[in-house]
Amino acid sequence: xxxxxxxxxxxxFGITMFKSEAAxxxxxxxxxxxxxxxxxxxxGSALVIGVITIQLIKKFDIKxxxxxxxxxxxxxxxxxxxxxxGIIFGLGWALAGACPGPMFTLIGAGFAPILVVIAAAILGxxxxxxxxxxxxx
Amino acid sequence: xxxIYSPWPWYVSGPMIAFVMFLLLMVGKNFGMSSNLKTMCTxxxxxxxxxxxxxDWRTQKWNLTVVIGGFIGGFIAANFMxxxxxxxxxxxxxxxxxxLGFSSAGRAYLPTELFETSALLDFKTLAILIIGGLLxxxxxxxxxxxxxxxxxxxxxxxQLPSLIAVVGFFxxxxxxxxLLYPLIFA
Numbered sequence: 001x002x003x004x005x006x007x008x009x010x011x012x013f014g015i016t017m018f019k020s021e022a023a024x025x026x027x028x029x030x031x032x033x034x035x036x037x038x039x040x041x042x043x044g045s046a047l048v049i050g051v052i053t054i055q056l057i058k059k060f061d062i063k064x065x066x067x068x069x070x071x072x073x074x075x076x077x078x079x080x081x082x083x084x085x086g087i088i089f090g091l092g093w094a095l096a097g098a099c100p101g102p103m104f105t106l107i108g109a110g111f112a113p114i115l116v117v118i119a120a121a122i123l124g125x126x127x128x129x130x131x132x133x134x135x136x137x
Numbered sequence: 138x139x140x141i142y143s144p145w146p147w148y149v150s151g152p153m154i155a156f157v158m159f160l161l162l163m164v165g166k167n168f169g170m171s172s173n174l175k176t177m178c179t180x181x182x183x184x185x186x187x188x189x190x191x192x193d194w195r196t197q198k199w200n201l202t203v204v205i206g207g208f209i210g211g212f213i214a215a216n217f218m219x220x221x222x223x224x225x226x227x228x229x230x231x232x233x234x235x236x237l238g239f240s241s242a243g244r245a246y247l248p249t250e251l252f253e254t255s256a257l258l259d260f261k262t263l264a265i266l267i268i269g270g271l272l273x274x275x276x277x278x279x280x281x282x283x284x285x286x287x288x289x290x291x292x293x294x295x296q297l298p299s300l301i302a303v304v305g306f307f308x309x310x311x312x313x314x315x316l317l318y319p320l321i322f323a
Contacts, residue, residue, distance in 0.1 A: 002199070006202035007202050007203075007209070009161060010202060010209070013157045013206065013207050014206060014207035014209060014212075015218070016157065017214075018211050019145040020144070020145050020150030024224045024247060026245075027226065029234065031310075032310045032314040033229070033233065033314060035226070035233075036226065036230070037147070039147075040147075041146075042151045043288055045147060045152055046152070046289055047151075047292055049152055049155035050155045050158055051293050053293070054162075054293050054295075065163050065164055066164070066165060070162050070163075070165065073167070075299060079298075081280065082301040082305060085275075085278070085279030085280025085281065086280045086301065086303065086304065087276070087312075088280075088309060089272065089275075089276025089277050089283060089306055089309060090276070090305060090306040090308060090311075090312075091309040091310070091312065091313045091317075092270065092275075092309075093306060093309070095268065095272065095313055096272075097251075097269075099284040100173065101170035102207075104205075104207045104208045105211030105214075106211060107208055108207070108208040108211025110212075113252045113254060116263065117269055117270035119270065120266065120270025121271070122174050122274060123274065124275035124276075125171075125177075125275065125277070126186075127271070127275055128189075128275045130186060
């Protein structure tokens with residue numbers, strides 16, 4: 001039963017990614033060129049509602065649909081890993097024009113070459129796992 | 138029905154993304170897509186090469202299911218909800234891209250120069266897709282999250298590390314588009 005729920009949430013996410021054009025390489029390019037408000041509007045409005053939602057959940061101790069406490073995990077304190085990792089991610093995001101969520105939406109939309117990007121992203125994740133202890137964190 | 142078939146404006150799309158995050162919280166999970174890439178490494182047997190991948194991937198099945206949903210959502214949106222997939226980017230962006238050799242700008246969903254199946258036969262195109270993917274996968278795990286995990290989930294929870302990561306995303310993106318693109322595509 002829960003699997004159906006996750007699938008439904010994913011479908012909603014995939015449709016949103018495609019219809020918002022956040023899955024379009026062109027929109028990512030345009031965003032980094034500061035030529036349009038579109039992507040900033042999407043991320044900005046998601047954030048404003050997201051902040052309000054999470055604050056309300058915390059303030060009123062809202063339970064999940066299954067009656068459990070909703071946990072928020074604080075990120076570990078560090079600056080270097082977030083900055084260096086973030087920059088590397090940004091370089092790839094702008095080059096491939098896709099982040100990990102939309103990549104999967106794009107296969108569904110029928111763009112076969114995105115499979116190359118996904119395979120490389122899995123390999124990139126693997127390389128991080130191998131090199132993790134040698135990198136500044 | 139026009140609202141289904143035309144591209145969704147930001148004030149519909151942003152709240153929908155927040156709603157997806159809300160639904161995941163309400164079923165006791167978190168919104169973040171790049172951890173699936175790690176799970177896929179584990180499924181492929183990466184746990185024998187590095188402890189980082191030693192986890193019981195079955196605990197992550199829910200997130201893989203979300204990804205499968207994302208794939209189905211893409212199929213539904215592209216095939217049944219989008220009669221014209223051309224992305225209406227601004228005239229400035231179109232002329233910039235045409236100068237870089239992207240004649241499909243303004244007429245397609247993704248640049249045909251990079252994402253048409255025949256483009257894979259071109260060594261340079263293939264290298265761009267592979268390097269782009271490698272950087273995304275490596276960077277997302279190094280930074281402990283991607284756009285969904287940091288820019289939406291982390292910032293919504295007012296996490297300073299996520300702000301640092303998002304600043305990094307933008308530094309990387311701006312360097313790529315403004316400094317490296319003219320070298321790569323000129």
